[in-house]
Amino acid sequence: MAEFIIEKRVVISPDPAALAESVAARLVHRLAKRGAGGRTVHVSLTGGSMGSAVLVAAMRHPRRDRVDWSRVHFWWSDERFLARDHQERNERQARAALLDSLTIPAANIHAVAATDDGIELEEAAERYAAELARYPQADGTPWPSFDICFLGVGPDGHIASLFPDRPEILITDRVAVAVRDSPKPPPDRVSLTRPVINGSQRVWLVLSGTDKASALGLALAGASYASVPVAGAKGRKRTVFFVDQAAASQVPPELIDQEY
Known part of the structure; x- marks a missing residue:
């Protein structure tokens, strides 16, 4: 029998709408608390329908204005190398959902280069790594430690643009990588x-739908991250799967944590 990784916890909402509201409320609360202490906060966003839904819910949250947005820096765990205004680009989706409604310095939004910036894919990855290196950690690590790193999860278990049985999931000597011939367009x-x-201090994974149940079950059971990349996602302080009831069919009761 597989051993479950106890430090990974699961919070279940009844449906996708409630899931987005739940995660957004936690995001707003955390950012407000950190900003009130005068701290700079780095957040890594994700794309996809649930990623956008969480940001829309945060935009509508009644306590949104309690956040000192000038202290929040936004990044992305991955980006589709498309034109800047392409509707499938994660940056564009996040701006429409939340970022364009905020009073926030433009320099606090750290987007990956686009195809119309006149550079190749590899240079886009290098530039993103260089931008991250402008915010090193105290020990010299050349990227910020995200207070929250949001991740979506594909039915195949991929996170960011790290796909199963591909070389990118095994890379440890680079900060950002170019991904060619992605199995998902x-x-x-x-x-x-x-x-x-x-x-990251906290990795928050947001999943909804029955098609995500298998990936979630494998992640919690400690599958190989080379074949199930989500199984290798782990925050320094917290690793939380926020899921709806449909995605939770394979979650062991001992891992459910509604108090978080």
Whole structure:
């Protein structure tokens, strides 16, 4: 029998709408608390329908204005290498959902380069790594430790643009990597590597739907991260799977934590 990794916890909401509201409330609360202490906060966003739904819910949250947004820096765990205004680009989706409604310095939004910036995919990854290196940790680690790193999870268990049985999931000597011939369109992407993701204080994974139940079950059972990348996602302080009831069919009762 597989051993479950107890430090990974699961919080269940009844449906996708309630899931988005639940995660957004926790996000707003955390950012308000950190900003009130005068701290700079780094958040890594994710794309996808649930990623956008959480940001829309945060935009509508009644306590949104209690956050000192000038102290929040936004990044992305991955980006689709498309034109800046392409509707499938994670940056565009996040701006429409939340970022464009905030009073926030433009320099606090750290987007990956786009195809219309006149550079190639590899240079886009290098530039993103260089931008991250402008915010090193106290020990010299050349990227910020995200207070929260949001991740979506594909039915195949991929996170960011780190896909199963691909070389990118095994890379540990780079901060950001170019991904070509992605098994999920579009084919060209830029992704953070696993050490950067796992250097986050909190990794929050947001999943909904029955098609995510298998990936969630494998992640909690400690599958190989080379074949199930989500199994290798782990925050320094917390690793929390926020899921709806449909995605929770394979979750052991002892891992459910509604108090978080």
